[in-house]
Amino acid sequence: MASGQLTIDLSAIAANWQALDALTACETGAVVKADGYGLGADRVARTLAHAGCRRFFVAMASEGAKVRQAVGPGPEIGVFSGHMRGDTDMIGDLMLTPMLNSLDQLTRHFEALPGHPFGIQLDTGMNRLGMEWDEWVAVAEIALQQRPILLMSHLACADEPDHPMNAYQLDLFRQMTDGLGVPRSLAATGGIQLGADYQFDLTRPGVGLYGGLPFDGAHPVVRLDLPVVQVRELGEGEVVGYGNSWQAARPSRIATVAAGYADGLPRALQGGLRLWHGRTPCPAVGRISMDLITVDITDLPEIPETLAVLDEHQRVDDLAAACGTIGYEVLTSLGARYERRYTG
Ligand SMILES: *Cc1c(COP(=O)(O)O)cnc(C)c1O
Numbered sequence: 001m002a003s004g005q006l007t008i009d010l011s012a013i014a015a016n017w018q019a020l021d022a023l024t025a026c027e028t029g030a031v032v033k034a035d036g037y038g039l040g041a042d043r044v045a046r047t048l049a050h051a052g053c054r055r056f057f058v059a060m061a062s063e064g065a066k067v068r069q070a071v072g073p074g075p076e077i078g079v080f081s082g083h084m085r086g087d088t089d090m091i092g093d094l095m096l097t098p099m100l101n102s103l104d105q106l107t108r109h110f111e112a113l114p115g116h117p118f119g120i121q122l123d124t125g126m127n128r129l130g131m132e133w134d135e136w137v138a139v140a141e142i143a144l145q146q147r148p149i150l151l152m153s154h155l156a157c158a159d160e161p162d163h164p165m166n167a168y169q170l171d172l173f174r175q176m177t178d179g180l181g182v183p184r185s186l187a188a189t190g191g192i193q194l195g196a197d198y199q200f201d202l203t204r205p206g207v208g209l210y211g212g213l214p215f216d217g218a219h220p221v222v223r224l225d226l227p228v229v230q231v232r233e234l235g236e237g238e239v240v241g242y243g244n245s246w247q248a249a250r251p252s253r254i255a256t257v258a259a260g261y262a263d264g265l266p267r268a269l270q271g272g273l274r275l276w277h278g279r280t281p282c283p284a285v286g287r288i289s290m291d292l293i294t295v296d297i298t299d300l301p302e303i304p305e306t307l308a309v310l311d312e313h314q315r316v317d318d319l320a321a322a323c324g325t326i327g328y329e330v331l332t333s334l335g336a337r338y339e340r341r342y343t344g
Contacts, residue, residue, distance in 0.1 A: 004226045004259045004338045005306075008039050011344025012219040014051040016209045019217060023192055024199045029055035031188065031206030032067055033080070038332040039210060039222065042070035043342055048209075049075055057204055061087040064096040078119060078150070080129065083109040092116060099152060101129050103139055110146060119150035122176050124169040126156040136176055144180060150202065151177045151184050158190025158198075159214040166194055190214045212327035213317045222331070224310040224338065226257040226275070229292070231303050240294050241286025245270070252298045255282075257307055260291045263335030265309065272322035275307035276314060282307060 021028035030053045036044035041063065045056055049071045056071070057078040058064045064077045071077075076097055082105045083091060083098040091098055092113050099121040100106050109118055120143060121130035130153060131139070153173045157163035170186065177184050184200040189208035191198045193215070208215030211222065234240070234252045257275065261267045265288060273284035275295050286294045295307060310316060316327040 002227065002258065004224055004263060004309075004335070005341060006334060006338040007223040007225070007341045007343060008043070009219075009221050009223075009344045010043060010047040010342055012211065012221045013039075013044055013209050014047050014344075015219050016211065016215065016221070017048050017051055017053060017205070019219075020189070020192055020203070020205045020208055020215065024203055025196070026199050027055065027202045029053065029057060029078075029185075029202055029204045030209060031057045031204050033057065033059040033063055033206070034332045035063070035066075037206060037210045037212075037328065038334045040340060040342075041067055044209070045070045045075075047344075055202065060084070061090045061096055061098075065090055065094055068094045068096070076117075076149075080121065082121065082129075083112075083118070088112040097149065099130075099150070100143075100148075102131060103135060106139060106143060117149050118146070119152060120148045122151060122153045122173065124153045124172040124176070125165065126154055126169075129154070133172075133176065140180075144182070148182055151180065151182050152204075153186055154188065155186065155191045155194075155198075158188060158194060161194060166191075166198070170198060207328050207331070210331055211316060212331065220312055220315055222310050222316065222334070223308065224334070225306040225308050226259045226293070227306050228255045228304055229258050230256045231297070232256075239286075242289060243287055246286040246294075250298070252296055253300075253303075254285070255295045255297045255304070255307065257293050257295060258291065259309070259335070259338075260289050260293055262290045263337055264330070264333030265293065266323050266325075266333075268323040269319075273309075273319075274314065275309055276311055277304045277307055279313065281313070 030048045032041040035041045045067045055076045079098045082101040097117050099119040123130035123132045157165040185202040187198045187203045189205040192203050211218045211220045234248045240246045267288045274281040285296045316330050320327045320330045
């Protein structure tokens, strides 16, 4: 094994989708944007379609093309960025469903693809995507005549259950959509766990499917093993890596493993990264470089062939905490150089 090996448990992804589905009485979709949070949108979407998922979401139309190829003609594929200029052919030919975000997009869609299914995204305070109150009031009648398949909005603070923003957005969403007779969706992974009021007709979980917070009950999905390239013995006082940033306080055995910041293990992990040999943690020492990490394995009874960065002891969110980010960013940064192996 020359490169790191990323093992992706597809049955755990299916189990996470089923567990999130079991928390609601409504339909459960799946967000597979950013190549399925870095794990392979085609494999993930096929797995979930097999598990019963009929609605997928991506950020942009080009991502939808890959998902359409993977799941075939049946399932619905929603595009959060809506109907962007230049995307008409793709949306039309591949039967993608844009979530229209503005009057501009509405006009473009109705002119270019009359009768083609669409949804509408409403902004309830996040100020990122979707029509705001005034714009919606102005276009609602025309838009509703064209029979949208979904009215959706997105929560800004759903990972903080007690945040007053949640109730505020729920109230605004209801005011904008109550009584219109169109299916609705508000909740992603965090929103699902806020309770039935937030679930409406369809949920759109992403990160929870892939084993990340804020879904506490998620099954772990990824495992990352890095090959040991070389092992050396250091005397007390010798130094390791760029900038001489680590010095051996005792005779030490150092393993060099094949991954670095070019593979999604940020330099900011320095000082906080541990790699695992079975149940034994080994600290990374010295700087993390582009392709290599040096690890203190002095306390291991044997020389390992690989060391794990992600496993049952150190999950995506643990690694995220060690470098001041979130599991979403760790997942979507996992490098292209890893050999991806699918199980389940
Ligand atoms: C990314 C995204 C989701 C999925 O969010 P998670 O927190 O990963 O579950 C749902 N809806 C929209 C609009 C998104 O952008």
